[in-house]
């Protein structure tokens with residue numbers, strides 16, 4: 430057993446070549462080695478690679494393809510490699526191409542001859558598919574937990590603002606009064622669907638590909654179900670060619686990421702608007718704001734702008750993978766190696782964004798009086814029209830009458846709240862004294878107590894239901 434210490438020089442290409450270059454006379458050009466290697470990024474899969482290899486070795490032993498002593502040597506070598514990597518003592522050499530060969534190369538150093546048996550009945554093609562699925566399953570759980578954190582933060586803020594009346598907008602024009610809580614629950618609804626999509630992506634990743642070999646399986650008597658059980662997979666891939674060609678699960682994941690990023694971007698944009706002087710609905714917390722190099726007064730929402738801006742790259746991650754897959758013949762092609770960085774990038778973008786937004790929301794200082802003042806006025810016109818409808822006026826007739834009322838009141842430089850009953854009655858004889866009480870944003874919101882509406886009592890009940898529901902990322906967790 431060779432016991433090379435990490436301080437010794439990296440293995441040469443020729444040394445690494447021992448593993449898979451039996452049919453070549455000459456080594457690869459270093460530039461080719463560098464261009465084609467995935468080790469610089471796929472080393473992130475080391476723990477999944479080792480876990481998969483341990484399960485594979487145990488299966489090989491059970492199938493009689495390894496002696497128990499060989500399996501033990503392999504497992505202890507793999508555990509040691511994990512420790513070396515985690516201690517920063519592992520020498521990553523680009524000559525190893527990828528994490529799979531890097532681990533296998535080191536295993537042959539540590540375990541000697543038994544190490545050379547680990548790759549029995551396995552190809553890097555099914556190995557990388559396995560590692561990537563193990564990785565994604567775990568990362569989806571982590572992402573869902575962070576999404577759950579943001580959802581909880583929003584529910585908390587919503588709970589404090591069930592009565593905080595603000596204008597709702599269409600076309601970014603004041604439309605009808607709503608509440609801040611109701612507005613925030615719209616994002617919670619988006620995140621609930623995002624979470625469902627991640628759960629579905631997880632289920633698609635939860636399929637065990639090992640045993641597919643390079644593409645066509647193996648003549649050796651392996652036990653795929655045992656490996657699946659060992660690694661906690663819900664099922665095994667049913668077609669060996671598909672098992673090594675399929676990256677649908679990564680596309681599903683990136684599609685869910687792209688849509689989540691779009692939701693975060695819309696949210697970021699609204700906070701940017703609300704915290705502008707023009708809206709003045711909220712004040713950016715210092716801890717989340719940036720200054721200007723020239724203008725001393727500036728308080729910039731850079732974090733939110735970058736959450737909005739980075740949406741482009743997450744959408745790009747999805748389209749890059751789709752384009753890499755388009756037109757690829759079955760089965761494995763090296764183009765598939767491009768899958769990993771796209772997924773890593775989406776994760777590395779979204780995870781901190783979710784975490785930071787969850788911390789941001791409770792610190793955003795709202796100004797309810799400003800919000801409420803913006804919610805009255807002509808935003809109550811629909812309430813006046815509905816007042817008339819409730820008294821038998823056809824909606825189109827009411828719409829026209831109130832339209833004229835708004836036009837003439839605005840032209841006179843007055844607000845709806847300034848009108849007297851006599852003035853209202855010029856537009857419809859159906860207006861009674863109670864019409865004046867209609868002209869209140871809080872009353873308007875409370876009167877829309879329909880299911881899905883903004884009335885405080887409706888929203889309070891909705892928050893209670895949402896808060897009682899199982900947290901995303903915790904629910905339906907079947908496998909490790």
Ligand code: ARG
Nearest residue numbers: 467527553554557763765766
């Ligand atoms: N580094 C490769 C990847 O990331 C692993 C599989 C390589 N297989 C091969 N035949 N080159 O996809």
